[in-house]
Amino acid sequence: MLHLRQLQEGIDYVEAHLESDIELADVARAAGLSQWHFQRIFKALTHETLKTYIRSRRFAKALEQLAGTRLSVLDIALGAGYDTQESFTRAFKDCFRLTPSQYRRMGNRSLFVRKIRLDESYLAHLRHNVSLAPQIEARPAMRMVGLPTDYYGIDSEKNNLGQKLPPLWGRFLPRLHEIANAVPGVCYGVVLPAGPHTEQLRYLACTEVQGAGDVPPGMAAMEIPASTYARFTHRGAAQNVDATVNYIYGSWLMSAGRSHTLGPDLEIYGAQYHPTSEQSVMHYAVPVHAPAV
Known part of the structure; x- marks a missing residue:
């Protein structure tokens, strides 16, 4: 707690x-x-x-x-x-x-009386579209190469995620072939704060690379440190991944006896991912410390 x-x-x-x-x-x-x-x-x-x-x-x-x-x-x-x-x-x-x-x-009249509203879509998401218990896995250090952008997430009143991230992936995927020594079969979205005193987040649409190689023009390289990750399965459309992230931050981290390392979160897109299919599968992973004793 x-x-x-x-x-x-x-x-x-x-x-x-x-x-x-x-x-x-x-x-x-x-x-x-x-x-x-x-x-x-x-x-x-x-x-x-x-x-x-x-x-x-x-x-x-x-x-x-x-x-x-x-x-x-x-x-x-x-x-x-x-x-x-x-x-x-x-x-x-x-x-x-x-x-x-x-x-x-x-006079003293309340302006805050509101009807309680249950979020039925979120409850349905928990029942069918997210693994409530994650896989805990150790990931080695990784070198990522891809296209970066800064944006405001759903935790900000300036939220512009929908305007920034889909076009970023639209520019990145056609250029995958330009990245030398890319690990095939999986792409990543890396999420971390853009700075210590800003609401903005930095996002890298990327792939892992092994070995040396030049970074293509306009792209950036990022080193992800080795860490233990809690990896959750997200089923359905990728635009609903915020419901999975809400569960991770609002429920699982509260009860699992673990804390976030403050390292980058990872969106993991493998062979089962499809951008529009309800049968699509992706993963969201958060770096965590060992359980509190």
């Missing part, structure tokens, strides 16, 4: 700093995790981004202050992290379809 405790420490940090600027990297640091892994676990468990959560908590506090105090709207706006009353009012109206002053006149 280490990750759950760390997640709570990050949430406690947010609650203690609602009236000041909150950097996502600081939240993750308070939890003892990298920014990417904190955001990924948070999204898997809560189904909302960390930025959305921070904004929601600030609005919730603002609602309490509007209904229960005589603080001016300007003071409440500044406490919610807005520079002006006008910008706070615009954001408030976009969210609730009424102004802060209109809400204050309504």
Whole structure:
């Protein structure tokens, strides 16, 4: 339950700093995790981004202050992290379809009553499309060569995965023959943070190479360190792999007694993979430490 405790420490940090600027990297640091892994676990468990959560908590506090105090709207706006009353009012109206002053006149009425909605498609995915128990395997160091890009994943409000990754693979696959000493039969998607203080991820559509060889123009080489991986089977369309990743980060890592090494994740595309078939099989592997004693 280490990750759950760390997640709570990050949430406690947010609650203690609602009236000041909150950097996502600081939240993750308070939890003892990298920014990417904190955001990924948070999204898997809560189904909302960390930025959305921070904004929601600030609005919730603002609602309490509007209904229960005589603080001016300007003071409440500044406490919610807005520079002006006008910008706070615009954001408030976009969210609730009424102004802060209109809400204050309504009295103490909740704007957060929502009907509970179960995600039936996710439950069906767990039943039929993902191996709930992974294969634990030691992988030697690998040298990868392929086409890189930076993108925002589903844990970010700027998510542009769908615009960046399919075109990347569309450019890479026709150029596979240019890579010297490529290991045949399998391609990889390597996923890792683009930097220590950014929401962006770096992705390499690639193949493993053995031996020397020039890197083709526009491509990049990456060294993947030897590590123990938990490898999960994903069945069905590749665009649904986020449901598998949500299970890994939101459920399996929480209960398996293992922690992520903070190394790169691997998407593994072998002979059973087909981009559009419901019978397609690929694998998603995360590097893990040995179980906690």
